[in-house]
Structures are given as structure tokens and as C-alpha cells.
Amino acid sequence: MSRLRLAVSVAATAAALIAAGGLTPALAASGPSMTVNNGSVNMAIQGPRESLRFYWAVNGTATWHPETVAGPFSTYSAPSMTVNGNSVNIAAEGPDHSLVFYWAVNGQSSWHAETVAGPGSAYSAPSMTVNGNSVNIAVQGPGHSLNFYWAVNGTATWHRETVDGSGSTLPRRGSGRDARTPRRAGWSATRRDCSRCRRTTPPARPGRPP
Numbered sequence: 001m002s003r004l005r006l007a008v009s010v011a012a013t014a015a016a017l018i019a020a021g022g023l024t025p026a027l028a029a030s031g032p033s034m035t036v037n038n039g040s041v042n043m044a045i046q047g048p049r050e051s052l053r054f055y056w057a058v059n060g061t062a063t064w065h066p067e068t069v070a071g072p073f074s075t076y077s078a079p080s081m082t083v084n085g086n087s088v089n090i091a092a093e094g095p096d097h098s099l100v101f102y103w104a105v106n107g108q109s110s111w112h113a114e115t116v117a118g119p120g121s122a123y124s125a126p127s128m129t130v131n132g133n134s135v136n137i138a139v140q141g142p143g144h145s146l147n148f149y150w151a152v153n154g155t156a157t158w159h160r161e162t163v164d165g166s167g168s169t170l171p172r173r174g175s176g177r178d179a180r181t182p183r184r185a186g187w188s189a190t191r192r193d194c195s196r197c198r199r200t201t202p203p204a205r206p207g208r209p210p
Helices: 003-019
Strands: 033-036 040-047 051-058 065-070 080-084 089-093 097-107 113-115 129-130 134-141 145-152 159-164
Touching: 033 080, 033 089, 033 134, 051 089, 051 113, 051 159, 065 097, 065 129, 080 129, 089 129, 113 145
Parallel strands: none
Antiparallel strands: 033 040, 040 051, 051 065, 080 089, 089 097, 097 113, 129 134, 134 145, 145 159
């Protein structure tokens, strides 16, 4: 079975179990994250009892190898995963709305955990990418804010920036509120530049408001 067909099959099975009441809401809301990695396919997903599971298979084979990234009651969102040089990185919402980062060197099953932000920091599944020699993570913060975290590869020091303040993400339905606090750290709604790196969005398509 091809990797694409397998992913579709997993999603279809999950949907059927949700409809039949076979998955709890927390698990049902957590889809897998998938990436290619030097001749193999990697998957990460929230597992039973809020654990975090990782699977890999060499291209052209149907043998999947499971690993436990983090044990029970460690993971409360869908994970975000990326390949970072010779390692795999995973981020997810942790206990008490914390934000947790995991990494492992390719070919090893030892996963290392770092706390990106403590309790009360994360209220969504994170999004993560590699940016040169650093890792970048974005997540919904308290009060429907949007926060950005970055760390240089090889260090465990995470830096936080407020991209947009309270009420800027997922406002309450029917509230009619679209409040925003002043933006900081060089971020703006149309252009995202900072002294560390450049994060610039392309101009809006003709006919669309900026």
C-alpha cells in the first residue's frame, strides 16, 4: 500500500470511529503529522491516554516501526513535526496548556523533551518549521493571542514574541469583537520583518484587501 493511500486509510478509519463513538473527542481532534526524512516516511500522532507516538518506515517497505516519544498525559493537541538536519523535531501542547518540544537524532529512539513555554501558554496545536539554524514555533496563546517562539539549534533557550494580542485569533462567535493590542517585536499584519530573520508575506492578490 502506498504511503498516500495509507494516510487516507488512517484518516477514513478515524472518521468512522468518531461517528461510531469509538474515539474520545480529545483523540478525535488530533490528526497525524507526516514528513519525509532521508529515504523514509515519518508520522507523529497523539496516542492513547494523551501520549505521543512516532512511526517510521523505509520507502518501498510496508514495515512500520513505532516509538513512544512521550508517555501518558503528556500531549493535548495534534503534533507538529519537521526534519531538522540529522534530527526529527516534534512540538505539541503539553499538560496545563504548556508548549513542549521533542527531538531525536535520526537512527536513534531516544527522544529529548524541552519545555518551550510553561503552563497557561498554549491553547492550540502548534505550527513549526526550521529557519536556517533555528526552529520556529507559532501557537495560540492566552486570551486568543498569537505567540511566536524560536531557539537556535543546539540550545534549549526559547525566546517568545507576541505576534498579535488578545482577541486576535479565533474570536468568540457573535461577540462582534475584533480587538487587537499594539503589535511588538517588529511584527505587523502585512509585513513581518525582524532583526534576527526575515518573515515577509507576499502582497495580496489583486482585488483582495491587504
